[in-house]
Amino acid sequence: MRLSRYFLPVLKETPADAQIASHRLMLRAGMIKQSSAGIYSWLPLGFRVLKNIERIVHEEQQRAGHIPMLMPTLQPADLWRESDRYDAYGPEMLRIRDRHGRDMLYGPTNEEMITDIFRAHVGSYRELPLTLYHIQWKFRDEVRPRFGVMRGREFYMKDGYNFDISREDAMYAYDRHMVSYLRTYERLELKAIPMRADSGPIGGDDTHEFLVLAETGESEVFYDAAIADLSLGSRDIDYDDRAALRAICEEWTAPYARTDETHDPALFEALPEDRRRSSRGIEVGQIFYFGTKYSDAMGATVQGPDGKPVPVHMGSHGIGVSRLAGALIEASHDEKGIVWPEGVTPFHCGIVNLRQGDTDCDAACAQIEAGLIARGLDPLYHDRDERAGAKFATMDLIGLPWRITAGPRGVKEGKVELTSRRSGESEEMTVAAAIDRVAGIYGV
Amino acid sequence: MRLSRYFLPVLKETPADAQIASHRLMLRAGMIKQSSAGIYSWLPLGFRVLKNIERIVHEEQQRAGHIPMLMPTLQPADLWRESDRYDAYGPEMLRIRDRHGRDMLYGPTNEEMITDIFRAHVGSYRELPLTLYHIQWKFRDEVRPRFGVMRGREFYMKDGYNFDISREDAMYAYDRHMVSYLRTYERLELKAIPMRADSGPIGGDDTHEFLVLAETGESEVFYDAAIADLSLGSRDIDYDDRAALRAICEEWTAPYARTDETHDPALFEALPEDRRRSSRGIEVGQIFYFGTKYSDAMGATVQGPDGKPVPVHMGSHGIGVSRLAGALIEASHDEKGIVWPEGVTPFHCGIVNLRQGDTDCDAACAQIEAGLIARGLDPLYHDRDERAGAKFATMDLIGLPWRITAGPRGVKEGKVELTSRRSGESEEMTVAAAIDRVAGIYGV
Numbered sequence: 001m002r003l004s005r006y007f008l009p010v011l012k013e014t015p016a017d018a019q020i021a022s023h024r025l026m027l028r029a030g031m032i033k034q035s036s037a038g039i040y041s042w043l044p045l046g047f048r049v050l051k052n053i054e055r056i057v058h059e060e061q062q063r064a065g066h067i068p069m070l071m072p073t074l075q076p077a078d079l080w081r082e083s084d085r086y087d088a089y090g091p092e093m094l095r096i097r098d099r100h101g102r103d104m105l106y107g108p109t110n111e112e113m114i115t116d117i118f119r120a121h122v123g124s125y126r127e128l129p130l131t132l133y134h135i136q137w138k139f140r141d142e143v144r145p146r147f148g149v150m151r152g153r154e155f156y157m158k159d160g161y162n163f164d165i166s167r168e169d170a171m172y173a174y175d176r177h178m179v180s181y182l183r184t185y186e187r188l189e190l191k192a193i194p195m196r197a198d199s200g201p202i203g204g205d206d207t208h209e210f211l212v213l214a215e216t217g218e219s220e221v222f223y224d225a226a227i228a229d230l231s232l233g234s235r236d237i238d239y240d241d242r243a244a245l246r247a248i249c250e251e252w253t254a255p256y257a258r259t260d261e262t263h264d265p266a267l268f269e270a271l272p273e274d275r276r277r278s279s280r281g282i283e284v285g286q287i288f289y290f291g292t293k294y295s296d297a298m299g300a301t302v303q304g305p306d307g308k309p310v311p312v313h314m315g316s317h318g319i320g321v322s323r324l325a326g327a328l329i330e331a332s333h334d335e336k337g338i339v340w341p342e343g344v345t346p347f348h349c350g351i352v353n354l355r356q357g358d359t360d361c362d363a364a365c366a367q368i369e370a371g372l373i374a375r376g377l378d379p380l381y382h383d384r385d386e387r388a389g390a391k392f393a394t395m396d397l398i399g400l401p402w403r404i405t406a407g408p409r410g411v412k413e414g415k416v417e418l419t420s421r422r423s424g425e426s427e428e429m430t431v432a433a434a435i436d437r438v439a440g441i442y443g444v
Numbered sequence: 445m446r447l448s449r450y451f452l453p454v455l456k457e458t459p460a461d462a463q464i465a466s467h468r469l470m471l472r473a474g475m476i477k478q479s480s481a482g483i484y485s486w487l488p489l490g491f492r493v494l495k496n497i498e499r500i501v502h503e504e505q506q507r508a509g510h511i512p513m514l515m516p517t518l519q520p521a522d523l524w525r526e527s528d529r530y531d532a533y534g535p536e537m538l539r540i541r542d543r544h545g546r547d548m549l550y551g552p553t554n555e556e557m558i559t560d561i562f563r564a565h566v567g568s569y570r571e572l573p574l575t576l577y578h579i580q581w582k583f584r585d586e587v588r589p590r591f592g593v594m595r596g597r598e599f600y601m602k603d604g605y606n607f608d609i610s611r612e613d614a615m616y617a618y619d620r621h622m623v624s625y626l627r628t629y630e631r632l633e634l635k636a637i638p639m640r641a642d643s644g645p646i647g648g649d650d651t652h653e654f655l656v657l658a659e660t661g662e663s664e665v666f667y668d669a670a671i672a673d674l675s676l677g678s679r680d681i682d683y684d685d686r687a688a689l690r691a692i693c694e695e696w697t698a699p700y701a702r703t704d705e706t707h708d709p710a711l712f713e714a715l716p717e718d719r720r721r722s723s724r725g726i727e728v729g730q731i732f733y734f735g736t737k738y739s740d741a742m743g744a745t746v747q748g749p750d751g752k753p754v755p756v757h758m759g760s761h762g763i764g765v766s767r768l769a770g771a772l773i774e775a776s777h778d779e780k781g782i783v784w785p786e787g788v789t790p791f792h793c794g795i796v797n798l799r800q801g802d803t804d805c806d807a808a809c810a811q812i813e814a815g816l817i818a819r820g821l822d823p824l825y826h827d828r829d830e831r832a833g834a835k836f837a838t839m840d841l842i843g844l845p846w847r848i849t850a851g852p853r854g855v856k857e858g859k860v861e862l863t864s865r866r867s868g869e870s871e872e873m874t875v876a877a878a879i880d881r882v883a884g885i886y887g888v
Contacts (some may be wrong), residue, residue, distance in 0.1 A: 007513075007574055010563035030565075035523075035560070036518070042563060043513050044576070045515045046513075047512055047578075067451050067488050068488060069451075070485065070491045071485045072581070073581055074598055075480075076526060079479075082639065092543075094540065099535045101482070106518075117477055122453070137517055143543065156519055210599045386840075
């Protein structure tokens with residue numbers, strides 16, 4: 001993509017009403033624009049990041065055997081009356097009346113709707129286990145939306161639902177979700193810690209939240225330093241191997257890690273002092289096992305092996321896709337701007353032409369661009385007629401992890417400069433070497 | 445994907461309230477489930493089709509140089525008051541009041557919002573031309589939703605908006621859209637004819653609708669037989685070549701083709717009698733040039749070359765993504781079920797095991813499945829323990845274009861059967877040959 005043909009409205013000034021780094025940087029980098037309180041348009045650069053996060057979430061869910069589908073944003077109120085949540089949900093639910101006077105709502109979550117689909121179509125335990133998920137826009141009418149997409153009203157979320165014949169099978173689904181979430185966060189290069197949590201309005205006993213440590217987090221968290229060192233790394237995970245999944249979950253849930261809602265000071269104090277950590281955290285996901293709460297209320301039963309109807313055991317599992325865009329920036333930025341991990345960067349590499357219009361510089365940049373595209377990469381070529389300093393500032397602000405710079409002096413010697421956004425270090429090399437190096441970083 | 449691990453709730457009975465083939469078949473094939481009048485969940489099979497259509501629309505828009513982004517579903521009423529459409533839009537607009545009493549609406553289209561983004565960020569003619577688009581859920585509170593996803597209330601649509609400095613440039617954007625839409629429909633294997641149309645509540649003079657000919661269409665259409673033979677085929681299209689685009693558009697708009705709204709009987713009668721055609725059509729897209737209607741109303745001006753403010757010339761351009769899923773089925777089905785074109789089929793190939801549990805048959809099917817996956821294809825293996833007839837009926841209903849069948853007799857001789865859904869013809873060959881043939885069809 002050439003910047004002269006793109007829409008990247010970066011802002012020079014820091015927006016006054018943005019309190020946290022991710023909100024400020026998303027506005028300044030031209031990623032989002034607010035249209036009403038807590039409701040945002042995703043401008044082209046932001047849209048690319050959102051889609052990259054979504055793709056990774058999809059891939060990891062499907063790797064775990066979970067099946068994608070899509071439920072609508074608007075739901076009939078009657079479904080929520082069956083579970084008794086229509087009145088219970090309170091003013092965060094956006095209630096709507098259509099032209100025929102029917103009560104509807106903008107879905108904040110989908111337990112009722114998925115249970116309705118399940119009971120309409122599944123009759124036998126033989127059709128289980130089953131885990132369905134979707135990634136769809138949701139709405140919670142927060143009284144005070146803030147922090148940009150981190151606590152917006154209209155937000156993009158993956159929510160998945162498992163249906164199982166027994167508590168034991170449902171806990172296997174719980175484990176699949178925990179492991180697939182850990183994998184997802186690692187691919188996003190986020191350190192997210194599963195913490196024993198409170199179930200809130202979803203209901204249920206077993207639930208973990210995943211928290212990214214960040215000063216701007218809304219939750220206070222307490223944890224054993226040991227958990228921060230855990231990593232799945234390149235472990236080969238077989239989602240059909242229940243015991244292996246259980247072992248991973250035990251590894252990640254054995255160390256103390258709780259939010260302020262479930263914090264147990266006595267347990268925490270029992271840890272060696274040098275391992276006690278407290279911090280703030282951003283919730284980026286939550287998994288629940290809630291048994292037969294919805295299947296009882298809504299009559300979602302299957303015929304068991306003995307021919308008798310059994311209510312299914314369920315759980316629900318969410319990852320905030322739009323919120324993750326903000327959380328990633330909270331976790332990875334500096335005073336110049338965003339620093340994207342390679343897995344979600346909106347463009348793989350920036351190209352900066354230090355003398356736009358100079359035949360040699362233009363040719364070198366076109367060659368770099370074509371070379372990267374030929375390797376299946378998506379570069380962003382800053383081809384506008386601006387000063388070098390302004391071009392660098394824009395590239396640093398939008399945070400592409402790699403930048404290739406071509407200037408008249410270097411190009412005369414056949415050299416360009418490859419710069420790491422994270423370290424700031426630059427290295428001179430030939431055009432071909434720079435293309436190879438960047439391609440190698442992305443494994444293509 | 446193995447059917448035993450999938451969620452494909454096919455229905456034996458034809459749903460009573462579905463009046464047209466696509467609605468019936470989408471319900472029977474387990475593609476959709478209605479949750480309220482005109483609002484549907486896309487079950488896993490339907491979701492795959494929707495995503496394939498969306499991908500093709502994205503690819504063709506980006507090929508034309510149009511830039512993807514994403515606007516939210518809910519919009520502030522105030523924006524629509526600026527253009528005077530808030531009151532004018534009538535009861536099809538779903539109006540919402542949030543917890544603070546602010547008037548909002550579920551967007552039926554996005555002219556106002558995109559104009560608001562434009563005026564906030566673009567100040568100079570140097571930043572033009574610019575075409576932004578998104579694919580997002582929209583809502584029109586139809587008084588009588590029907591025909592399944594063809595005339596639903598919550599629907600998925602691509603809408604794009606061009607911003608240009610002059611009428612001439614805006615007409616070049618119009619041409620880009622016409623050609624990119626023609627390409628999109630051809631990739632979907634749909635014959636969609638551009639017809640001079642009426643502009644309706646969007647406003648504007650130049651507008652064409654794209655109609656797929658189908659008995660169940662809601663519009664009556666009149667056209668010159670010559671237009672039905674036109675095809676872009678493998679023409680190499682350069683979207684930077686204005687003259688070439690204009691020539692294509694002239695080729696497609698010269699023959700008479702109008703809907704009942706703009707039909708001119710005198711012009712039509714002037715055609716040679718053997719070229720006059722009338723039929724019914726399904727609208728699957730529409731392009732508009734409406735000049736400065738919104739930029740005047742909302743103050744979207746840029747500084748022109750002479751330093752003076754100029755209101756931008758705009759157009760908007762829509763393709764109904766969810767509706768296309770229905771239109772494709774209307775255009776391609778038979779008495780047994782759907783017949784998907786290769787470009788959008790939810791799975792590339794079905795695999796039917798005629799004797800589940802037989803060691804040789806199971807091994808052959810596993811080999812076919814692995815072979816197709818190794819070629820980058822996505823097969824659906826019917827591995828449930830059902831009669832051959834039931835398996836074939838399911839495969840015919842869901843309409844995968846190719847099926848490989850393994851039975852005990854053939855497998856003993858190293859042979860399986862490859863069957864075309866469209867022609868019904870079968871051919872015996874080795875497993876390796878069947879994999880090669882299917883891979884060849886998909887060009888992988």
